[in-house]
Amino acid sequence: MDGFLLARTDQVVRTTGARERFTEVDAAAASLRAGRVPLIVGALAFDPSRGGVLTAPESATFTPVRWQTDGTLAELPPSRIIRENPSPAAHMTRVARLIGSIDAGRISKVVAARSVTVEADTPIDPELLVSHLVRRHPNANVFAVDLDDSVLGSSTLIGASPEVLVSRHGNAVRLRPLAGTAPRRKDPIADRAEADGLLSSTKNQHEHSFVIDWIRERLGPVCAELTIPDRPILLSTPEVWHLETPIHGVLRENATTALDVAALLHPTPAVCGTPTDVALATIADVEGDRRFYGGAVGWCNADGDGDWIVAIRCAELAGDSRTLEAYAGGGIVAGSDPQSELDETTTKLGTLLGALGVRLEDTSKAGAAEGDTLTEAMQERRNVGEPR
Ligand SMILES: C=C(O[C@H]1C=CC=C(C(=O)O)[C@@H]1O)C(=O)O
Numbered sequence: 001m002d003g004f005l006l007a008r009t010d011q012v013v014r015t016t017g018a019r020e021r022f023t024e025v026d027a028a029a030a031s032l033r034a035g036r037v038p039l040i041v042g043a044l045a046f047d048p049s050r051g052g053v054l055t056a057p058e059s060a061t062f063t064p065v066r067w068q069t070d071g072t073l074a075e076l077p078p079s080r081i082i083r084e085n086p087s088p089a090a091h092m093t094r095v096a097r098l099i100g101s102i103d104a105g106r107i108s109k110v111v112a113a114r115s116v117t118v119e120a121d122t123p124i125d126p127e128l129l130v131s132h133l134v135r136r137h138p139n140a141n142v143f144a145v146d147l148d149d150s151v152l153g154s155s156t157l158i159g160a161s162p163e164v165l166v167s168r169h170g171n172a173v174r175l176r177p178l179a180g181t182a183p184r185r186k187d188p189i190a191d192r193a194e195a196d197g198l199l200s201s202t203k204n205q206h207e208h209s210f211v212i213d214w215i216r217e218r219l220g221p222v223c224a225e226l227t228i229p230d231r232p233i234l235l236s237t238p239e240v241w242h243l244e245t246p247i248h249g250v251l252r253e254n255a256t257t258a259l260d261v262a263a264l265l266h267p268t269p270a271v272c273g274t275p276t277d278v279a280l281a282t283i284a285d286v287e288g289d290r291r292f293y294g295g296a297v298g299w300c301n302a303d304g305d306g307d308w309i310v311a312i313r314c315a316e317l318a319g320d321s322r323t324l325e326a327y328a329g330g331g332i333v334a335g336s337d338p339q340s341e342l343d344e345t346t347t348k349l350g351t352l353l354g355a356l357g358v359r360l361e362d363t364s365k366a367g368a369a370e371g372d373t374l375t376e377a378m379q380e381r382r383n384v385g386e387p388r
Contacts (some may be wrong), residue, residue: 019060159314
């Protein structure tokens with residue numbers, strides 16, 4: 001796909017071409033500030049030392065409507081899971097070790113992620129996948145970002161994220177941090193019980209509080225006013241309930257742009273952990289390079305306004321457009337349970353996989369070794385992407 005696409009509930013941003021490309025966030029921000037470019041779009045890598053893929057596009061449209069998905073959507077090509085990285089059993093082992101590190105006092109919170117590789121029969125059209133995601137997730141922030149020419153390799157980052165890192169308009173900033181998760185259930189009573197259980201869960205409140213503390217610490221110095229409610233509220237997606245804290249701030253200086261705030265906040269403990277440096281090192285050690293999963297996707301104009309979305313519930317579509325790597329993670333804190341954490345990643349993976357019509361089986365008891373290719377039988381999966 002050429003360019004950048006961000007479809008939010010009230011606006012679609014679509015850009016094409018690149019008059020300039022940046023791999024350093026500071027260089028892009030400086031260019032914007034100096035008036036050399038009127039708009040920056042793109043993706044920040046998970047690891048802040050890897051910069052990102054940022055572009056000053058050749059053309060851009062801002063449409064104040066939803067992405068239209070009326071009528072019949074063309075079907076996406078048949079696809080299947082060919083690999084899980086690591087295997088469900090290995091993910092649980094990793095989570096158990098991370099809980100050990102937390103209990104030993106080496107770290108307070110760390111987000112553990114895993115991925116699945118999907119192969120399609122024919123190339124997947126990113127814009128068609130975006131349409132399917134918007135139809136299934138009308139309230140999500142759906143994106144497709146061309147990562148071409150990136151030092152990290154050619155691909156498209158596609159996702160339907162519920163989490164807003166920052167929206168800046170004038171000197172007002174709005175954030176919608178999420179952390180703490182429970183699955184949706186088909187039965188309304190069971191579903192309500194999950195939501196109520198999440199809201200009253202001490203473990204989930206604790207997991208959420210790391211994100212809020214980080215935001216308060218990072219945003220406080222650049223804000224003249226910062227309103228952070230004492231308790232989170234509930235947010236739902238078709239797959240999960242989340243704890244969310246709606247945060248409002250007023251920037252001290254008009255010169256602080258949406259891109260500046262995104263770079264200041266990223267990576268929050270919703271995708272990384274606490275302390276941040278220890279969590280980054282732990283994740284690199286345990287998982288390797290996450291590339292753009294857990295990064296941020298967005299735009300920033302010359303006035304400093306913009307939206308940056310946390311790159312979760314997403315996948316990287318390879319250059320051949322047939323192979324896709326979908327990621328999901330969950331915050332590990334004291335009291336986390338490896339099986340529940342595995343199930344949570346399976347449920348979250350349902351956002352992307354559900355749009356592709358692919359089902360991921362709960363293979364936690366299959367005992368596959370790390371990186372094992374799934375058997376045909378294991379690919380007969382229950383769909384965890386929908387409320388049960
Ligand atoms: C890291 C992810 O979700 C984050 C956002 C909401 C809830 C989360 C949690 O409960 O662990 C995560 O912090 C992901 O979806 O991959």
